[in-house]
Amino acid sequence: MRNFFRVAWLVMRKDLKVESRSWEMVSTTLFFSVSCVLVFSFAFVREGRPIEGAAAGILWIAVAFSGTLALGPTFERERYHDALRGLLLAPVERSAIFAGKLLGIVLLMTLVEFVVVLLVALLFQAPFIANVLWIGALLILGNFGFAAVGTLFAAMLVRTRSRAVLLPILLYPIVLPALIAGVMGTLAVIQTEPNFDLARFWMSLLLFFDVIFATLALWTFEPVMTE
Amino acid sequence: MNQRIFAGFLIVGVVMFAIAPVYIARAPYESTMGLIQKIFYFHVPAWFVMFSAVFISGIFSAVYLFKQKPVADRIAFAAAEIAVLFGVIGLITGPLWARKSWGVWWQWDARLTMALILEMIFCAYLLLRRYGGPGSDKLAAGLALFGLANVPFVYISVNVWRTIHPATSVVPQLAASAPGMFGPFVWCTISFFVLFFVMLMTRIRLEEQRAEVERLHLIVEKG
Numbered sequence: 001m002r003n004f005f006r007v008a009w010l011v012m013r014k015d016l017k018v019e020s021r022s023w024e025m026v027s028t029t030l031f032f033s034v035s036c037v038l039v040f041s042f043a044f045v046r047e048g049r050p051i052e053g054a055a056a057g058i059l060w061i062a063v064a065f066s067g068t069l070a071l072g073p074t075f076e077r078e079r080y081h082d083a084l085r086g087l088l089l090a091p092v093e094r095s096a097i098f099a100g101k102l103l104g105i106v107l108l109m110t111l112v113e114f115v116v117v118l119l120v121a122l123l124f125q126a127p128f129i130a131n132v133l134w135i136g137a138l139l140i141l142g143n144f145g146f147a148a149v150g151t152l153f154a155a156m157l158v159r160t161r162s163r164a165v166l167l168p169i170l171l172y173p174i175v176l177p178a179l180i181a182g183v184m185g186t187l188a189v190i191q192t193e194p195n196f197d198l199a200r201f202w203m204s205l206l207l208f209f210d211v212i213f214a215t216l217a218l219w220t221f222e223p224v225m226t227e
Numbered sequence: 228m229n230q231r232i233f234a235g236f237l238i239v240g241v242v243m244f245a246i247a248p249v250y251i252a253r254a255p256y257e258s259t260m261g262l263i264q265k266i267f268y269f270h271v272p273a274w275f276v277m278f279s280a281v282f283i284s285g286i287f288s289a290v291y292l293f294k295q296k297p298v299a300d301r302i303a304f305a306a307a308e309i310a311v312l313f314g315v316i317g318l319i320t321g322p323l324w325a326r327k328s329w330g331v332w333w334q335w336d337a338r339l340t341m342a343l344i345l346e347m348i349f350c351a352y353l354l355l356r357r358y359g360g361p362g363s364d365k366l367a368a369g370l371a372l373f374g375l376a377n378v379p380f381v382y383i384s385v386n387v388w389r390t391i392h393p394a395t396s397v398v399p400q401l402a403a404s405a406p407g408m409f410g411p412f413v414w415c416t417i418s419f420f421v422l423f424f425v426m427l428m429t430r431i432r433l434e435e436q437r438a439e440v441e442r443l444h445l446i447v448e449k450g
Contacts, residue, residue, distance in 0.1 A: 149373065156366045160359050169354055170366075173347035174373050180340070216376055223292040224369045 004099070007092045011100025016107065018077065025070050025108055033066035033116045041123040055126035056186035060179050062116050063142065067109055068168050071150040074101060075158040084158060088225055098151065098221040102214075105147040106140075113139055126190050134189045134199055141206040142182040145213055149174050152217040156224050174213075181205045236425050243418035250414050255407040263327040268411055270320040272419035273313045274342070278378065279423065280310035281345060284352075285375025288368035297438065300364050303371055305430035307352045309423060314346040341377070348374040 019025055037058060044054045078084035087097055117135060121128040128135050153170050157163035185202030188195045247268070257264035284306035291299040321339065322332040333339065352374065355367045 152369065156369055157359075159362055160366065162358055162360075166355060166359065169351050170370055173344055173351055174370075174377065176344045176347075177341070177377065212376055212379075213373070216373060220292060220369050220372060224365050226365075 004093055004096045007096035008099035008103060011087075011097050012103045012107070015074075015101065015104035019104075019108065025073055026111060029066045029070045029108070030112050030115060032069050033062045033112055034119060036062045036065050037116060037119050037123065045123060050124040050126075053187055053191070055120050055124035055128075056183050056190060058124065059116065059120045059126075059128075059186060060142070060182045062120070063109070063113060063139070063182070064146065064172070064175070064179055066112055066116070067105075067143070067146050067150060068171060070105060070108055070112070071147070071154045071171075072164060072167060074105060074151060074154045079158060094222045094225060095218045098155070098218060101155070102144075102147055102151045102217075105151055106143050109143045109147060110140065113143070128190065131189045131194070134196070135186060138182055138185045138189070138199075138203060138206065141203060141210055142178055145178040145206060145210040146175050148210065148214040148217045152221060152224070155221065178206060178209045178213075181209065233425070233428055236421055236428075240418065240421040240425050243414065243421060247411070247415050247418050250411040254411040255405070257405075257408075260324075260328055263324060266320050266324045267408075268415040269419075270317060270324060271412070272416040273316040273320065275416060276419045276423045277310050277313040277317055277342075277345075279420075280306040280313060280427075281349065281374060281378060283427075284310060284349070284371045285378075288371035288375075291368045292365065292372065298435075300368065301431050301434035301438070302427075303368060304356065304364075304434060305427050307349050307356075307367075307371060308430060309426055310349045311346065311353060312426075313419075313423070314342070314349065317342065318346060345374060345377060348377060 040054070040058045040061070041050075044051045044058070075084065078087060088094065090097075117128050117139070120126055150167075150171050153167060153174075154163075157166055157170075160166060181202045185199045185206065188198040188202065251265050251268045254265070254268070256262065284303045287299040287303035287306065290296060291303060321342075325334065326332050348370065352367050352370050355363050355370060359366055
């Protein structure tokens, strides 16, 4: 078990180190999500007043879109110089490699979402800052579920021809329950009269989703990555 | 499978489907919805078959992933195609009922949403099989397994979320509340399952033959 966490930690550290040298994934994802939010603000903010409840949906759409963009290159780097084969041949548990990749993606997504949350709060006058703990918890749970499924699918598709097209096609239907829970939970928190009981329910649903899909992803990573 | 058993199922299915409309026409009319309620006799069995196909596809995908048995992959693939087909039947018949019953074609109701999600997952499965290239069988198996994991969300969501869809208790209570409707409903359900079985067997056989042709083709190519 200790070895599992060590490997996961090393894989995550490697990914973050590679990222810190180029900032490729963070900068492109951030730019894309900011563009998304701006486009939505042109459509949904009229005369300085946003459509009621739009902020929750826009926040999670930005999370989903930027998350998909971030997941694309996760295993792409490993394709060069047969690094993926090397990684899979390493005498370590493959699920630990998956866990490391997953944690890296969750961290990068969270980093980008700091800016997205602030931007949505600013443009849509949403009380995200006043409910920062609720929004933060919902986003972290949502990120984790989204990234658990996404990392597995990105890994599965790494040897496929049309991976760029297939990733969102496979990913969105599976993570839709998590996105619905995220949107509804956020909506329950930011509405004029917040309903924290409802938010707690959506949060538990997200947690339930995370546990099931992270377990399944850990379980299936080994057989799907076997050549 | 023995061809005689298969032919037997095929004949039973055809006869049952031929009789079903008569049986449905003779069933009593529901007091508020009238004629449109009769969609129920095809709508509900279509979803039963769809969920069964999803279950079979998910289970055999897991078997294929962990035991690497090609026959499991063929069953999973066949069941996924049937799941999509019966899902489409459910998604067409549902709005016809909804228009009359709720006044709208579609509602973002919990069960409808989740059924749509399942349909999308299995459409994605078929797209992956079609365009994924070599190795897509394993990827699709992973996807079907995730699709199966989504099924509990469908049922849990119905009981937890507020919904306008008739509750799951309608069907179990049908025998006591409307015995005149229960007979045709059971008849249609059995007919749909016979059809499902026949289609599944045909599709698996087709996949087996396709695999055999591929094998022979490789032998010829190698000379």
